[in-house]
Amino acid sequence: MASDISLPQGEETKAGHTNADEPKAHTRSDDPRAGRTRQQIFEALRQLMSDGNASVTVHQVVQAANISRSSFYAHFNSLDELAAELLRNQFADIGTAGVGLRREDLLAGPDAARIGYSRLVEHMVENFPLYSSALEMPLARNAYDEIVEAYATRLLESMVDREAVPSGINSELATTYIAGGAMTLISAWMRERLEVSDDELVDQLVALLPNWILEPTTTEKTHT
Numbered sequence: 001m002a003s004d005i006s007l008p009q010g011e012e013t014k015a016g017h018t019n020a021d022e023p024k025a026h027t028r029s030d031d032p033r034a035g036r037t038r039q040q041i042f043e044a045l046r047q048l049m050s051d052g053n054a055s056v057t058v059h060q061v062v063q064a065a066n067i068s069r070s071s072f073y074a075h076f077n078s079l080d081e082l083a084a085e086l087l088r089n090q091f092a093d094i095g096t097a098g099v100g101l102r103r104e105d106l107l108a109g110p111d112a113a114r115i116g117y118s119r120l121v122e123h124m125v126e127n128f129p130l131y132s133s134a135l136e137m138p139l140a141r142n143a144y145d146e147i148v149e150a151y152a153t154r155l156l157e158s159m160v161d162r163e164a165v166p167s168g169i170n171s172e173l174a175t176t177y178i179a180g181g182a183m184t185l186i187s188a189w190m191r192e193r194l195e196v197s198d199d200e201l202v203d204q205l206v207a208l209l210p211n212w213i214l215e216p217t218t219t220e221k222t223h224t
Contacts, residue, residue, distance in 0.1 A: 034075070037065075037067060037071055037075065038075050040065040040066065040067060041061060041065050041067070041072060041075060041076070041082065042082075042085075042086050042089065043065070044060075044061045044062075044064035044065035045061055045064075045079075045082055045083065045086055046086060046090075046130060047064060048060055048061065048064060049083075049129060049130050049133040049134065050129040050130050050133075051129070056079065056133075057079070058072055058079055061079070061082070078139075079137070080137055080138055080139035080140060081139060083134055083137045083139065083140035083143075084137075084139040084140045084142065084143035085143075086130075086134075086140075087130075087131075087134050087140050087143045087144055087147065088143055088147060090127060090130060091123070091147045091151075094119060094120065094123045094151070110206055110214050110215075112158075112159055113155070113159065113205070113206045113209055113213075113214065114202060114206050116155040117155070117182075117202045117205045117206060118202050120148070120151055120152070120186070121186070121198050121201055121202055122198070124186065124190060125198055128190075131144065131190060132190050132191070135187065135190060135191065144187075145183060145187070148182075148183045148186060148187070149179050149180055149182075149183040150179075152178075152179035152182040152183060153175055153176060153179040155179075156175040156178055156179055156209075156213065157175055159213055159214075160175060160213055164212055165212060166212055169212075174210075178208075178209065178210075178213075181208070182205055182208075185201070185204070185205065186201070186205075189201050
């Protein structure tokens, strides 16, 4: 399913272009026209990536957005920068879904973890062409890794009962470690390196969590 989007030589950054007159990208303004232009650019890239194009270029984006090349570079320094911001905006749809369910004692540990991971995986499936393509773009890949790991970390932090953390374990380091593993596992699945269904992936993500997170007990409590 994953497409192999790459950036042709000369398309990665503005510095690689021969047109010296292209304006340097600047911060967004409150001008509604600038906002509309950015939205056109986002929609153009989203469509191109979702269509599974073998290669996406700035030329294709400006054509699809019906804007000039200089307009593109007035907003973004490179295609990678655009892809990274698009990814962050897209992932904002899921936000903190599933996070905090355990903290508020609404669900037991395994149920809270399953809901959190299920929403993450469902979001990936719904936007599979976009995310799988983004994995092939350097800055977008960095953004993808940061976003998925941050979500997994927030989910874990909301579940951890610090009074039940076993002696000798640093809860902050543990949640970062576990979240990193979840991010790596999901990325491998997105790249079709793992032959498991959506539900099986969620099952494994939950099963791999340590018991002191899923089912903290008073016998494991330690006071520092």
